[in-house]
Every structure is written in C-alpha cells, then in structure tokens.
Amino acid sequence: MGDQLAKVKTSVSELDLDAIAPSVQEALDAGEEPALILANMADGMAAVGELFEKGEYFLADLVLAGEGMKEGLEVLEPHLEAGDRGGKGTVVLCTVKGDIHDIGKNLVATMLSSAGYTVIDLGTDVSEDEIVGAVRANNAGAVGLSVLLTPMVDSISDVVRALESAGLRDKVKIAIGGACTTQELADRMGVDALGRDAVEAIRIFEGFFA
Ligand code: B12
Numbered sequence: 001m002g003d004q005l006a007k008v009k010t011s012v013s014e015l016d017l018d019a020i021a022p023s024v025q026e027a028l029d030a031g032e033e034p035a036l037i038l039a040n041m042a043d044g045m046a047a048v049g050e051l052f053e054k055g056e057y058f059l060a061d062l063v064l065a066g067e068g069m070k071e072g073l074e075v076l077e078p079h080l081e082a083g084d085r086g087g088k089g090t091v092v093l094c095t096v097k098g099d100i101h102d103i104g105k106n107l108v109a110t111m112l113s114s115a116g117y118t119v120i121d122l123g124t125d126v127s128e129d130e131i132v133g134a135v136r137a138n139n140a141g142a143v144g145l146s147v148l149l150t151p152m153v154d155s156i157s158d159v160v161r162a163l164e165s166a167g168l169r170d171k172v173k174i175a176i177g178g179a180c181t182t183q184e185l186a187d188r189m190g191v192d193a194l195g196r197d198a199v200e201a202i203r204i205f206e207g208f209f210a
Contacts, residue, residue: 002027002030002032004023004026004027004030004032005027005032005036005037005040006040007019007023007026007027008020008023008024008027008037008040008041008044008072009040009041009043009044009047010044011023011044011068012040012041012044012045012047012048012065012068012069012072013043013044013045013047013048013051015048015057015061015064015065015068017064017065017067017068017071020041020068020069020071020072021068021071021072021074021075023072024037024041024072024075024076025075027040028075028076028079034076034079034080035080035111037076038076038080038107038110038111038198039198039199041069041072041073041076041107042107042197042198045065045069045103045107048061048062048065049062049179065103066102066103069103069106069107070106073106073107073110076110077110080110080111080113087116088115088116088117088209089117089118089141089142089205089208089209090117090118090119090120090138090139090140090141090142091112091117091118091119091120091140091141091142091143091144091205092120092122092131092134092135092138092140092142092143092144093105093108093109093112093119093120093121093122093143093144093145093146094121094122094123094124094126094130094131094144094145094146095123095124095125095126095145095146095147095148095178096125096126096145096146096147096152096155096156096159097125097126097127097128097152097155097158098125098149098151098152098155099124099125099146099147099148099149099152099155100124100125101124101146101148101149101178101179102123102124102146104146104148104177104178104179104198105121105124105144105146105178106121107198108144108146108177108195108198108201109121110198111198111199111201111202112144112201112202112205115202115205115206117205117209118138120134120138120140122134128155128158128159128161128162128163129162131143131159131162131163132162132163132166132168135163135166135168135171135172136166136168140172141171141172141173141208141209142172142173142174142175142205142208142209143159143163143172143173143174143175144174144175144176144177144195144201144205145159145174145175145176145177145178145191146176146177146178147176147177147178147180147181148178148179148180149180150180153180153181153185153189156176156185156189156191157189157190159174160174160189160190160191173192173193173208174191174192174193175191175192175193175194175195175201175204175205175208176189176191176193176194176195177194177195177196177197177200177201181194182194192208193207193208
C-alpha cells in the first residue's frame with residue numbers, strides 16, 4: 001500500500017480529524033485511484049468501530065470520526081463522480097426509521113454514484129411512506145436500506161409491506177446492509193439481497209440492474 005493510502009486510513013482510525021481531508025487530497029495529488037482512497041477511508045472507519053467496541057473509543061469520538069469522514073468525502077467525491085454519472089439506474093437509499101447512523105450509507109451512496117447510478121439519498125430515520133414516495137417520484141429500480149440498530153429491524157418489513165401496498169414491490173429490488181443485518185434477517189424480511197460492505201453493494205446493484 002502506498003504511504004499516502006496508509007495515511008488516509010490511519011488519519012481516520014487514529015481520529016486525527018484535521019488530517020483526514022488533507023490526507024485524501026495528498027493521495028489524490030500522488031495519483032492514487034479515488035476508489036482505492038475511498039476503500040482506505042472505509043477500512044479506517046471499520047477500525048474505529050472495532051476500537052469503540054473494545055472500549056478504547058467513546059461515543060463522542062465516533063461523532064467526530066463521522067464529521068472527519070464527511071470532510072474527506074467532500075474532497076474525494078468530485079473525483080469519483082467524473083465518470084458516466086447516473087445512467088445505470090436509480091437507487092433510493094436511506095437509513096431506516098429510528099436509526100441515525102449514516103457513515104456506511106454515505107459510503108455506499110458515494111460508491112454507487114461513482115459507479116454510474118443516480119442515488120436519491122433520503123438521509124436517516126426515514127419512514128416507509130417517504131421511501132414509497134421517492135420510489136414513485138423518481139421511478140427508482142432499487143431501494144437500499146441501511147440498518148444498524150437491532151431494535152429497528154422491523155422497519156425493514158414495514159418498507160417491504162408499504163411497497164407491496166403501493167403496488168411497487170415487483171418493480172423494485174431491495175438490498176439491506178449495516179452492522180445488525182444478516183442473511184437470515186434478509187430472508188425473514190423478504191428483501192432481495194444483503195451487502196456487507198460498499199464494494200459488495202456495488203455488485204448487488206449491478207445484479208439488480210443487469
Ligand atoms: C459510529 C457509530 C455511531 C455514531 C453514528 C455517527 C454517524 N453519523 O453515523 C453515533 C455516536 C451517533 C452512534 C449512535 C448510536 N449508536 Co452507534 N455505532 C457506531 C459504530 C461504532 C460504527 C458504525 C459505522 O459507522 N461503521 C463504519 C461504516 C463504514 O460501516 P457500516 O455502517 O457497517 O457500513 C458498511 C456496511 O455495513 C455496508 N452497508 C451499510 N449500509 C448499507 C446499505 C446497503 C443497501 C448495502 C448493500 C450495504 C450497506 O456498507 C458500508 C460501507 O462499507 C457501530 C459499531 C458497528 N460495529 O457498526 C455502533 C452501533 C451500530 N451503535 C449502536 C448503538 C446502540 C447506538 C446508540 C443507540 C447509542 C449507544 N448507546 O451506543 C445510538 C443510536 C442512535 C440512533 N437512533 O440511531 C450499536 C447497535 C447495537 C444493535 N445491534 O442494536 C452498535 C453496533 C455498537 C454496539 N456494539 O453497541 N453510533
């Protein structure tokens with residue numbers, strides 16, 4: 001791995017917040033692939049999550065890490081989106097009702113739009129009605145739901161049911177992802193796919209729109 005990429009990852013994982021956006025810029029200046037830079041940011045954030053679970057980082061650190069990730073993504077996004085943006089299909093993406101985690105969702109959104117999809121990002125804590133409205137308004141072919149909180153998993157079946165009632169379920173494929181999701185949950189909730197990271201997310205949506 002190049003020094004610049006390692007610096008991107010460690011600036012995130014070591015919570016060196018002022019260094020995240022500059023390290024992304026340095027990696028770009030050094031000619032590193034934007035997608036590889038993004039993957040290193042995601043690796044850094046995954047390390048942050050692990051250190052939080054071990055008790056070495058605290059909630060306040062996580063909020064700050066999220067802000068640092070956003071600043072880094074702002075630097076990176078124009079470079080990722082230089083390709084044929086939006087032409088491959090439309091995806092409605094959000095974090096489900098009751099859940100405000102957005103770092104993983106934002107990474108998935110960035111990867112999807114840089115891969116050529118139009119992403120309608122509804123943000124966090126989004127109701128099934130908003131999702132149905134966005135699918136209809138944008139004629140979307142797929143929905144991506146980010147779910148990190150176990151108490152909120154029923155929000156997934158609420159979305160599935162609302163799409164069924166609106167007569168849209170056979171027009172959209174649904175993928176889920178996030179810390180608390182499993183294949184067993186995906187099967188139980190009646191969704192079409194489970195993605196464990198942003199790279200797998202791309203593979204899934206490629207399949208949906210193939
Ligand atoms: C950062 C974080 C926070 C931050 C969120 C900041 C933000 N802007 O998002 C803050 C501090 C605000 C927070 C708050 C809370 N959190 Co929190 N948080 C985390 C933490 C440490 C990391 C999440 C993260 O960003 N990971 C890094 C990203 C890159 O990974 P990711 O989210 O998994 O996303 C990747 C994949 O999952 C996938 N993916 C994600 N979404 C999608 C969608 C699709 C369609 C696809 C295909 C793929 C995909 O691709 C992504 C990129 O590779 C997790 C621990 C963990 N292991 O996840 C806990 C965790 C999710 N939080 C937890 C909890 C309990 C909370 C709180 C209730 C408070 C608390 N007591 O800790 C509140 C919830 C408030 C609410 N209503 O939502 C628990 C949930 C437990 C559970 N199973 O229910 C966890 C698991 C920690 C724990 N072990 O206790 N949290």
